[in-house]
Amino acid sequence: MDPNTTQQNSDTRDVTQKIVNAYKEYVLLNGTEPPSIYAFCHELGISEDEFYTHFNTFDQVASAFWSQLFKEVLRELRSDQAYVEYNTREKLLGFYYAFFEALKPHRSFALLSFRDSVSLLKRESQHLTDLKKEFRLWVSELVNEGVRQGEIAQRSRITGAYDNIIWMQFLFLLNFWRKDGSRGFERTDAAIEKSVRFGFDLIEKNALDSAFDFGKFLFQGK
Amino acid sequence: MKEQDHIPTSRFSRTGNFLKTGAKVGGNYLKYYSKKLLGTDDTDALQRENAEDIYDALSKLKGSALKIAQMMSMDEGVLPKAFTDKFTQAQYSAPPLSYPLVVKTFKSQLGKSPSEVFDSFSKNAVAAASIGQVHLAERDGHKLAVKVQYPGVADSINSDLRIVKPLVSTMLNISSSEIDHYLQEVQARLMEETDYELELKRSMVIAKACAPIQGLEFPSYYPEFSSGRILTMDWLAGKHLSEFLKTDPSQETRNQLGQLLWDFYDFQIHELRQVHADPHPGNFLFREDGTIGVIDFGCIKEFSDQFYNDYFQLMIPEITNNDKNFEELLFKLDFLLPTDKPEEVAHFKRVYFEVHHLLSEPFFNDEFDFADPGYFARIYALSEVYQNDKMLRKAKAARGPRDSIYLNRTYFGLYSLLHKLEANIITRSKVGTLAEHS
Numbered sequence: 001m002d003p004n005t006t007q008q009n010s011d012t013r014d015v016t017q018k019i020v021n022a023y024k025e026y027v028l029l030n031g032t033e034p035p036s037i038y039a040f041c042h043e044l045g046i047s048e049d050e051f052y053t054h055f056n057t058f059d060q061v062a063s064a065f066w067s068q069l070f071k072e073v074l075r076e077l078r079s080d081q082a083y084v085e086y087n088t089r090e091k092l093l094g095f096y097y098a099f100f101e102a103l104k105p106h107r108s109f110a111l112l113s114f115r116d117s118v119s120l121l122k123r124e125s126q127h128l129t130d131l132k133k134e135f136r137l138w139v140s141e142l143v144n145e146g147v148r149q150g151e152i153a154q155r156s157r158i159t160g161a162y163d164n165i166i167w168m169q170f171l172f173l174l175n176f177w178r179k180d181g182s183r184g185f186e187r188t189d190a191a192i193e194k195s196v197r198f199g200f201d202l203i204e205k206n207a208l209d210s211a212f213d214f215g216k217f218l219f220q221g222k
Numbered sequence: 223m224k225e226q227d228h229i230p231t232s233r234f235s236r237t238g239n240f241l242k243t244g245a246k247v248g249g250n251y252l253k254y255y256s257k258k259l260l261g262t263d264d265t266d267a268l269q270r271e272n273a274e275d276i277y278d279a280l281s282k283l284k285g286s287a288l289k290i291a292q293m294m295s296m297d298e299g300v301l302p303k304a305f306t307d308k309f310t311q312a313q314y315s316a317p318p319l320s321y322p323l324v325v326k327t328f329k330s331q332l333g334k335s336p337s338e339v340f341d342s343f344s345k346n347a348v349a350a351a352s353i354g355q356v357h358l359a360e361r362d363g364h365k366l367a368v369k370v371q372y373p374g375v376a377d378s379i380n381s382d383l384r385i386v387k388p389l390v391s392t393m394l395n396i397s398s399s400e401i402d403h404y405l406q407e408v409q410a411r412l413m414e415e416t417d418y419e420l421e422l423k424r425s426m427v428i429a430k431a432c433a434p435i436q437g438l439e440f441p442s443y444y445p446e447f448s449s450g451r452i453l454t455m456d457w458l459a460g461k462h463l464s465e466f467l468k469t470d471p472s473q474e475t476r477n478q479l480g481q482l483l484w485d486f487y488d489f490q491i492h493e494l495r496q497v498h499a500d501p502h503p504g505n506f507l508f509r510e511d512g513t514i515g516v517i518d519f520g521c522i523k524e525f526s527d528q529f530y531n532d533y534f535q536l537m538i539p540e541i542t543n544n545d546k547n548f549e550e551l552l553f554k555l556d557f558l559l560p561t562d563k564p565e566e567v568a569h570f571k572r573v574y575f576e577v578h579h580l581l582s583e584p585f586f587n588d589e590f591d592f593a594d595p596g597y598f599a600r601i602y603a604l605s606e607v608y609q610n611d612k613m614l615r616k617a618k619a620a621r622g623p624r625d626s627i628y629l630n631r632t633y634f635g636l637y638s639l640l641h642k643l644e645a646n647i648i649t650r651s652k653v654g655t656l657a658e659h660s
Contacts (some may be wrong), residue, residue: 189373
């Protein structure tokens with residue numbers, strides 16, 4: 001690779017990171033977004049022009065924060081041998097625990113970031129746009145893996161909707177965590193445990209699939 | 223361990239379970255009364271069905287509600303026999319925690335994952351406790367039992383108690399405001415049970431104090447691998463009572479084991495004045511050689527001098543057999559209340575006298591055969607008589623000192639262990655002789 005391009009890439013990353021950090025700090029200290037992109041750039045010491053080479057809106061900046069957090073957590077998990085050996089259910093659980101652990105130091109920002117939606121399930125935050133894409137991609141890989149290993153039932157059209165269902169579960173957990181007043185957010189841990197168990201009990205191969213299979217067999221035998 | 227197919231998460235859905243149970247139990251009664259009208263009176267079947275329905279609802283709840291269910295099952299006379307049988311299953315049916323959550327708990331509590339702390343660690347739980355589960359670990363060739371608590375147990379205690387309150391108040395026929403007085407005591411113990419650091423300290427104290435009793439084995443505890451929600455101790459050998467009984471132990475061994483349990487409790491209550499108040503079968507490991515491993519010191523009840531001195535006057539025949547002294551004592555202990563009418567005082571005094579004498583029978587003999595099914599049948603029969611007693615049913619006030627809840631629970635648990643063991647033992651208090659040796 002051309003050393004110049006590498007240099008450029010890392011510069012871009014630096015500026016992106018600088019913008020995200022400055023935006024986060026502003027929101028944390030003021031409880032609201034900067035009054036304008038101009039005011040924000042002025043304070044940061046970059047030109048408005050430069051801002052637009054990275055982002056168009058503040059929503060996109062916030063979205064970058066969430067997607068970064070997601071990627072970091074996933075990177076860390078994948079470097080852990082125990083995680084690699086987990087089955088699908090455990091991988092999802094492991095992700096949730098790690099994600100909410102990593103989110104803890106950013107709780108104030110998270111609460112501010114979602115302050116416009118009382119329920120994320122009813123009104124999805126603009127700030128989750130990037131994370132949603134990446135999350136659903138990761139989940140569909142996970143589901144495929146689960147199907148290949150026979151852990152998750154292949155149910156033609158429904159299987160394709162699993163990533164969406166699990167995304168809803170993630171939003172439910174985010175919501176739960178926002179309102180969790182328990183010590184050390186233990187109630188969120190319990191919510192993760194129970195919702196994943198419930199979810200997987202539904203998508204795992206179970207009596208329903210055997211019944212369907214048996215029914216099909218009888219029908220075809222005629 | 224079987225996994226549950228659905229766990230109720232919100233308080234709302236848990237309350238829903240109880241409503242459903244209420245409806246089912248109501249249905250059972252309806253069935254009972256219709257059968258009765260047709261001329262067949264099958265109280266036993268009714269109670270069996272009720273027990274199953276209530277149990278099914280309770281087993282869907284975890285943590286403290288389950289604990290309370292166990293307690294009610296152990297408390298003398300609160301529930302008929304069919305209920306007790308069903309509830310003794312409760313302690314083995316908690317749902318397992320996922321391994322990622324165990325890892326998370328380790329990381330947040332000890333800063334390391336289980337595989338970093340131990341040489342080996344069982345991914346799945348090897349046993350369940352009502353507020354946690356036990357994993358088998360190994361370190362330096364040494365087998366360890368690691369107890370990991372469910373998350374959010376402490377936080378759910380209050381809401382669980384709120385749910386159980388109406389149920390308990392209906393079963394005991396006590397107004398729900400009165401029952402608070404007792405539930406506070408239960409709540410305090412339950413909160414203590416969620417604190418593994420406290421359990422660790424107490425276990426070490428009691429184990430040391432009970433060292434003079436030959437034949438008891440207590441695990442060593444490892445503070446460096448323990449925290450508020452993780453408790454690491456030695457893995458003790460031995461079998462749970464039901465498993466042990468399948469090996470068909472000799473009468474001699476049964477008596478020896480029973481005697482050991484009796485002496486252990488006698489010593490705690492009268493010498494230490496604090497007691498391992500959770501004598502359900504899961505907390506003891508029985509061995510062929512007549513020794514017992516004692517685990518789980520989550521529930522310890524300490525007795526104040528005042529309570530101890532007042533309450534155990536009930537064990538002095540000169541007081542209980544004297545009508546005037548007995549009445550005074552009952553007032554002192556709140557079994558009789560200043561608001562009682564004279565006919566109530568007379569009636570309750572008779573009831574308490576009868577109940578007390580029956581329950582204390584082992585103490586008033588030098589030797590007692592807990593194998594005697596007649597004795598337990600008499601206890602259940604009497605409790606059922608009084609459950610239908612009009613004057614008792616009408617009296618909505620809660621009675622008795624609340625410190626006695628856990629003492630009763632202890633004795634009831636001990637009696638039922640000894641009954642299952644079919645042990646014939648010397649029931650004279652051994653405290654004097656033990657204290658001399660120590």
